[in-house]
Amino acid sequence: MKTFLKKYKHAWVFLYGLIYLPWFFYLEQHVTTKFHVIHTPLDDKIPFIEYFIVPYMLWFAFIAVTIGYFFFCNTNEFYRLCLFLFTGMTIFLIVSTLYPNGQLLRPDTFARENLFVDMVRTLYATDTPTNILPSIHVYNSLGAYIAISHNQKLRENTLIHYGSLALTVLIILSTMFLKQHSVIDVLLACAMGAVMYVLVYMREPSKVAKVAEQTV
Known part of the structure; x- marks a missing residue:
């Protein structure tokens, strides 16, 4: 155990979960009826397609596997990824706290009955339609793909590189x-991702790691 902790002392970064999870669940429990509705006319033109539940759920494995890979294989790039993800997630929490938000887009009935619709029903039952701005699903997917595309070994693996890109696009669409x-959630997540890309990945790796150690 001592050897493991010495080798992977950067595991302290995961203590961020002690901040994020209680804050997030507090918002989920308290932002329920009174919130600003996020909506754009374009949302009404986008059809409901239950099959997208597959990439939507794959997001959890995508993020976990990506973080796990860099945790065990590249400390500097692990710090970069976590700085990117955790900064955006903190901004999300602040926005949701100061500007309670949600959406009213979910369908009341479904045109078809199948396994995928049942999975969507389960999702709707366990996940509130509040605290959506910006989309963490979108933002973290972008962060994972950016980290993969900046790693030489992963970038040179065609299946991993383009597979992660395809999955990122499908998750965003899902x-x-x-x-x-709402489309607004997606666009703001992309904009935040672009800003964080410049701040995190356009700097020297050593400087980013130092900043991560001090602020994450």
């Missing part, structure tokens, strides 16, 4: 086709 997010 947030809208499942009526989990």
Whole structure:
């Protein structure tokens, strides 16, 4: 155990979960009826497609595997990824606290009955339609793909590189086709990702790691 802790002392970064999870669940329990509705006319033109539940749920494995890979294989790039993800997640929490938000896009009935619709029903029952701005599903997917594309070993693996890109695109689309997010949530997540990309990945790796150690 001592050897493991010495080798992977950067595991302290995961203590961020002690901040994020209680804050997030507090918002989920308290932002329920009184919130600003996020909506754009384009949302009404996007059809509900239950099959997108597959990439939507794959997001959890995508993020976990990506973080796990860099945790065990590249400390500097692990710090970069976590700085990118956790900064955006903190901004999300602040926005949701100061500007309670949600959406009213979910369908009341479904045109078809199948396994995928049942999965969507389960999702709707366990995940509130509030605290959606910006979309963490979108933002973290972008962060994971950016980290993969900046790693030489992973970038040179065609299956991993383009597979992660395809999955990222499908996850982003899934947030809208499942009526989990408004187009506004997606665009703001992309904009935040672009800003964080410049701040995190356009700097020297050593400087980013130092900043991560001090602020994450």
